[in-house]
Structures are given as structure tokens and as C-alpha cells.
Amino acid sequence: MYSSIATVCLSGSLEEKVDAIAQAGFEGLELFENDLTAFAGTPREAGELIRSRGLKLVTLQPFRDFEGLQGRARERAFDRAEHKFDLMEELGTELLMACSTVHPDALPGISRAADDYHELGERAARRHLRVAYEALAWGRHIHDYRDSWEVVRRAAHPNVGLVLDTFHIFSRQTELGTIGRIPGDRIFLVQTADAPRLSMDHLSWSRHYRCFPGQGELQMDKFMAMLDETRYDGPLSHEIFNDVFRMGHSDQTARDGLRSYQLLRSMQRDSGIPAPQPIESVAFLEIAVEPDDLAPLRTMLGALGMACVGRHHTLNAERWAAGDVNLVLNTEASFTGRVPGRDATAVTAIGLRVGNAYEAFKRADKLGYEIVEPEEVGASHRMSALRNVDGSLSYIIDDSQLSRTWDREFPVNVQPVPQGALVDIDHISLALSYHDYLSLMLQYRAIFQPAPTPSFDVTDPRGLIQSQVLQNGNGRFRLALNASASPETTSNRFVRQYGGSGVHHVALRTRALRDTSAALQQAGTPVLPIQGNYYRDLAARFDLSAQTQTWMQDHHILFDQDSHGDFYQLYTQPGGKAFFFELVQRDGYQGLGAPNAFVRVTAQQRLKTDIGGSTQDAAV
Structure with a gap:
């Protein structure tokens, strides 16, 4: 053929x-x-x-x-x-x-x-x-x-x-x-x-x-x-x-x-193309940090129970970790290279853990995807990556590479990784142009073969956002893709404001959202305010104790339930960052809280901040 x-x-x-x-x-x-x-x-x-x-x-x-x-x-x-x-x-x-x-x-x-x-x-x-x-x-x-x-x-x-x-x-x-x-x-x-x-x-x-x-x-x-x-x-x-x-x-x-x-x-016999390498988990996220955002970001991560467990041996970059969560805070463009046109604090690279990185790269190469070697981005590490359609990088690594990278690249002030309430990166959500949405869908499914959930529409006050989730079999990797034809939805405002498609928010999973939300409140981390009518609706739909409802309303927690269990969500405000954090606790629950998505985007559309006497959107 x-x-x-x-x-x-x-x-x-x-x-x-x-x-x-x-x-x-x-x-x-x-x-x-x-x-x-x-x-x-x-x-x-x-x-x-x-x-x-x-x-x-x-x-x-x-x-x-x-x-x-x-x-x-x-x-x-x-x-x-x-x-x-x-x-x-x-x-x-x-x-x-x-x-x-x-x-x-x-x-x-x-x-x-x-x-x-x-x-x-x-x-x-x-x-x-x-x-x-x-x-x-x-x-x-x-x-x-x-x-x-x-x-x-x-x-x-x-x-x-x-x-x-x-x-x-x-x-x-x-x-x-x-x-x-x-x-x-x-x-x-x-x-x-x-x-x-x-x-x-x-x-x-x-x-x-x-x-x-x-x-x-x-x-x-x-x-x-x-x-x-x-x-x-x-x-x-x-x-x-x-x-x-x-x-x-x-x-x-x-x-x-x-x-x-x-x-x-x-898909045919004897194609000569290696079999897909499923993504086992998100190994790390690399965040290019603007100097003014570094201190508040450190404060927030500390409140989540994370700690700086190592510093880069030559660059101004830090490894923050807790449980299986690893975030690299990088204030230098030379670590992986910033996305062109994006000056805000943003996620610029994702580390994807697979069983055999070599076989995954062979498959990616056969399928025609661009492989980026470390010297091409001025990096001292030895990790190769895929160039995503938004300009960011996806590193494909296996366990042996990951441990060597931490030991070799972040040997300064090494500390033990805290083992507390924070568990792992639950899911990553991307805001994409429609064309990038389809391109990235193809890239991930072609190389790694995650299963797609049925697509659904999120009702934003300014239009509809199409959303679809890619996930692996063990539930430890979930990637939510979002795109909209309406120019003023939260998804498209992100794409327009921050120079193109990219990571919109990062969801971290915790075992104890009560403790996590209290720590964020004590640290003064701004969270997304949720209106009281939402909690009246929760009381009508779910059999929740009065104490639980009071806690959720006081801390702006969202809730959902399926046949497998309960799900709690809390969103931070992005401030000047190109993304925000979501904190989740899933007690058997399988989804991503889709019924609450319209509440979240409506709250973000409502959120305003005064800067220099003028009012402009602060959340996307």
C-alpha cells in the first residue's frame, strides 16, 4: 500500500x-x-x-x-x-x-x-x-x-x-x-x-x-x-x-x-513499527517561573506538603517533591527552552514515564514525530523529548533514566522526598486551539495508545468547550484536552492570552483535602470562590452531613459522586501564571468531576482583579 x-x-x-x-x-x-x-x-x-x-x-x-x-x-x-x-x-x-x-x-x-x-x-x-x-x-x-x-x-x-x-x-x-x-x-x-x-x-x-x-x-x-x-x-x-x-x-x-x-x-502485521508503550504515570512537570512568581509558588507548594529536595548543579532550578509528585521550578530559559511568545509562568515540559523509553522513541520516529535531543535545547541532562504542537516538550523516560536524572542533575542540598497527604499528579488539563486539539489527540494515541473517553461539552458562560480525556489502564495518567470555537470561553482566553495552546491546569491528588485546604488557607493562597447556590444544590442532590457541607462551603470545595465513590475538588487562582492548580481527593471515583466543570468556568469568568485602576480578567 x-x-x-x-x-x-x-x-x-x-x-x-x-x-x-x-x-x-x-x-x-x-x-x-x-x-x-x-x-x-x-x-x-x-x-x-x-x-x-x-x-x-x-x-x-x-x-x-x-x-x-x-x-x-x-x-x-x-x-x-x-x-x-x-x-x-x-x-x-x-x-x-x-x-x-x-x-x-x-x-x-x-x-x-x-x-x-x-x-x-x-x-x-x-x-x-x-x-x-x-x-x-x-x-x-x-x-x-x-x-x-x-x-x-x-x-x-x-x-x-x-x-x-x-x-x-x-x-x-x-x-x-x-x-x-x-x-x-x-x-x-x-x-x-x-x-x-x-x-x-x-x-x-x-x-x-x-x-x-x-x-x-x-x-x-x-x-x-x-x-x-x-x-x-x-x-x-x-x-x-x-x-x-x-x-x-x-x-x-x-x-x-x-x-x-x-x-x-x-496496525497491520509485519509493519516494522514497535508496539505502543503505554504511559504509566506523569514523572514530573517542568515549570518556567517568572522571578516575581517564585516566592508565592514556593509558599503554596510548601503548604501542600511539598519540599525542595534538590537544586540543579549549574542552573537556577529546583526540584520540589512529595509522594510521587515532582515539579521542577526553573527560572532559566536554558533548562528546556521556553515556549516562544509565552512570558508568564507556565508548564513547559511534561515527563512521561513508560516501561521502555527506547521503544517509545523508535515508535515515535517511525510515525514521523519530531524527537528533540538535549543539546538542541541547551540542556545538561540526557533526556530526549517529543516536540508538542504547542512548542512544549514531552520527555519520555523510564525508571532507570529518571533516578539517574535526579541524582545527576539535582545534587545540591538533596533532601528526602516527603511522604504525606499528597499522592501524585492526578491529571493534566490542556487548553488548545481546535486544530492543536486534534493534532495532540493523534500524537498521544498514536505513540502511547491511551483510551479516549467520550467527548462532552462544558457549558461556559461565553460558549461551549469541547472536552475529552485520554487515560491509561491503571488510572495513573489522565490528560484532558479542551478546545472551543467561541472566542471568549475560558479555554480560548487562555490560548489567546498566553501565546497559544498549553497546560491550563494541573490536578494534584491528596489523601486529605480537609488538611490540604486548611493549609492553603493558612498560607494565604487565593482559591477560586464558589457561590453559595452551588452548595444549596449539593444539599438537594447528595446525602452529605451538615458538617461536611459547611466545610466545603467555607473552603470552596466542589463535590461529585459516582457508583465507585466520592470526589472532592478545590481550585487555586492563577494570579499572573499561565495555569492554576486543582487539588482533588478521589475515594474510588473514576472521572474528573465533569458535572462541576460549568461551575468552575463560570466562577473563573466572574473572577476579576483591579490592576492599576482598571479591571481585567485574572483567571482563565
Whole structure:
């Protein structure tokens, strides 16, 4: 198989799309006819443009509403096909992709459709062309790949073959077993698309919410396993209709597309790509600290029971720790390199603990992700990292590397790690642009294969925030991704105010939130104020003692409960930092407190601070 992508996946002019596809490293492309219609040159020039970039023009698509017609309408359908064949000869491609009809006058019948396609195959053969037939999920009579395969089988023409499209198959929840029994040489084209699971009509779902494999919730691995059985060896092509892609950067979309193609290939036998290395936990966070924030940050961490357990041997950087929480406070840009354009105190690197870091980097490299060596960022440590789409770094390390790093890099004033109420980093939440949301989703799922939870919407006073959580099997790694199309939501204000996507907040897990909240209060750490009406609602929904309710209201604690247990949350105010802390206590509870998210974002929208006589937003 070889890599391909449809021009409809990308934003921009045909020239911009072709350049982005070629620069990303694709071998072929499908030409969506709208892109040709809007092209300023001739079809011959369009074909030459594509070939001049080293690309194969896989197919012209789509050819619509062909089969099942009668009389003059049928004659006109064949006339349209001949015009498409003329166009294909000028372009320099030999495959026309045709989709099942939605024409209101089309008659049903697989034999009728097969006769039409046999005749079309005869006409195509006279011009050394081929036709590939696809079942649209919303087709008038044929919307199941098993029926489109039966049309192709009965047409019995070597110039007529099948298109398999993953979206049309999965959106109809069609079984996959039949795919393995289709001869690979009768499949002319495979189109891939993932999608979130939504309850809506097939056409709207397809036109707006498709995404690259690895960014959605469909079982692409099962499809690829079945495709393996056919021994298909043609183009494996993305066909994505997505509003975010249409307004995003074509080069970023194309790069993600090629990585997604490599992910699909890794699902096949003998791909040569190492197996995923699951993330076992967050080993550390590195925080680039502005000088004015250092003292209050130290005070807050001390109140949480953390201590400075070592200092860097050459740089102004400190390791703060408690339990399995490790934070590196760095006041020098040279430790890992700050994110360009972000001057506030911010999380600039995440340490991800895996079983075998070497195998994880091998997989990342095969999938086309950028690996950053320590000398590239002026670091004295020996840890390699991945460059994230927001410019931050994700270090991939295993236990042996981590212990050596602490011993070698932070040998000054070494102290024992406190073992108190603070347990670990419960989860990390990121605020992202929509394009970065999909890119980062693909990166983490492709390399580490965390499981995605169903996406959900957080109701912000200024719009909706889409949120989805990636988590590992042991519950020790959770990454919440958040994006919004509304410019004034807390998520988008973060992205705008702090120079792009990044870590929005860090949740630390404690065994005793009562003690932790009291210590924060005593230390004078500002926490997010929660309105009294929230606690009246809690009293109606949950069987909580009066003492517990009073404590929660006094300390601004949020609460939720599921079938596994209870969950308590407390948020700090960010001040001038680009992120804030969340403190959680989970007593068996499995989620992240999603029912409270709208309370939190509403409180943050409400929060104001007076600076120099003017009022501006202080929380995001």
C-alpha cells in the first residue's frame, strides 16, 4: 500500500494543498473536483502541477448519481461519464471514483446497478480507464459496502472495482467480516476517516465531523485487520470533511495526515513499527517561573506538603517533591527552552514515564514525530523529548533514566522526598486551539495508545468547550484536552492570552483535602470562590452531613459522586501564571468531576482583579 490524501481534507487553493501534501511526504492524492473547478489553469496544468511535486494523481472524485436511471436520464448519466473521462485524460489519471446514487428518480435493484456499471466499465476500458464504486452511508438504495461489492461482483468487469470507505462502513455499524473475503485486486481504492461517535444524520456527521484515524472513536484497528486479509496493495487514502481542517493550516493538517497513515500501517502485521508503550504515570512537570512568581509558588507548594529536595548543579532550578509528585521550578530559559511568545509562568515540559523509553522513541520516529535531543535545547541532562504542537516538550523516560536524572542533575542540598497527604499528579488539563486539539489527540494515541473517553461539552458562560480525556489502564495518567470555537470561553482566553495552546491546569491528588485546604488557607493562597447556590444544590442532590457541607462551603470545595465513590475538588487562582492548580481527593471515583466543570468556568469568568485602576480578567 502507499499513502494518499484527498484534496478536500485541506484548506487553501489547489496549489497550496498540493504543496502541503508533497511536503508532508505523501505519495499520492485524490483530486476533489471542486478544487479543479476553482483552479485558474487548465486540467492538464493541474495534472502537471501534481506530478511536478512528485505525487501520483490517484483518482478524480466524486462522480455522483449515475446508476438506476431510465430513458433520457440514463443516457445523460453516460454522457456525463464520458465528459469525466475526457477530463481524466487531460489530468493524467486513470481512476474515476463513483458513489452510490441519491437521485430521486433512481430505481432500486442490485442487478440494474450492476448492468449500468458493466456498461460503464466497457466504456472506460475503451479509453484505458477504470471506475471505483463506493456505497454512501446515505445512498438512496445502496448504503452498505456489502451491496456495493455485490454490484461490482455482478458487473463482472475488470475495469470496475470497489471503494471501501471506513466512515460509511462504521457510521452504519456494518459488520466487517465480509471485507476479509473480498479479493484485494477487486478493491480499487480504500478511503479512511475516523470520527467521534455522534447521534445525528449520516450526511451531517460526515460533512462536518470526520477526522484522521487516531483522532476519533471508531475501531480502525479492526478495519485494518480485515483489510490485511484481502491482501489489498493499492492507495490507502484519507478522505476527511472537517470544519476545523477547512479553516486550519494546510501544512499542519497534511503532517497529521501522514502520521495517521503511519498509525494505520502500524496496525497491520509485519509493519516494522514497535508496539505502543503505554504511559504509566506523569514523572514530573517542568515549570518556567517568572522571578516575581517564585516566592508565592514556593509558599503554596510548601503548604501542600511539598519540599525542595534538590537544586540543579549549574542552573537556577529546583526540584520540589512529595509522594510521587515532582515539579521542577526553573527560572532559566536554558533548562528546556521556553515556549516562544509565552512570558508568564507556565508548564513547559511534561515527563512521561513508560516501561521502555527506547521503544517509545523508535515508535515515535517511525510515525514521523519530531524527537528533540538535549543539546538542541541547551540542556545538561540526557533526556530526549517529543516536540508538542504547542512548542512544549514531552520527555519520555523510564525508571532507570529518571533516578539517574535526579541524582545527576539535582545534587545540591538533596533532601528526602516527603511522604504525606499528597499522592501524585492526578491529571493534566490542556487548553488548545481546535486544530492543536486534534493534532495532540493523534500524537498521544498514536505513540502511547491511551483510551479516549467520550467527548462532552462544558457549558461556559461565553460558549461551549469541547472536552475529552485520554487515560491509561491503571488510572495513573489522565490528560484532558479542551478546545472551543467561541472566542471568549475560558479555554480560548487562555490560548489567546498566553501565546497559544498549553497546560491550563494541573490536578494534584491528596489523601486529605480537609488538611490540604486548611493549609492553603493558612498560607494565604487565593482559591477560586464558589457561590453559595452551588452548595444549596449539593444539599438537594447528595446525602452529605451538615458538617461536611459547611466545610466545603467555607473552603470552596466542589463535590461529585459516582457508583465507585466520592470526589472532592478545590481550585487555586492563577494570579499572573499561565495555569492554576486543582487539588482533588478521589475515594474510588473514576472521572474528573465533569458535572462541576460549568461551575468552575463560570466562577473563573466572574473572577476579576483591579490592576492599576482598571479591571481585567485574572483567571482563565
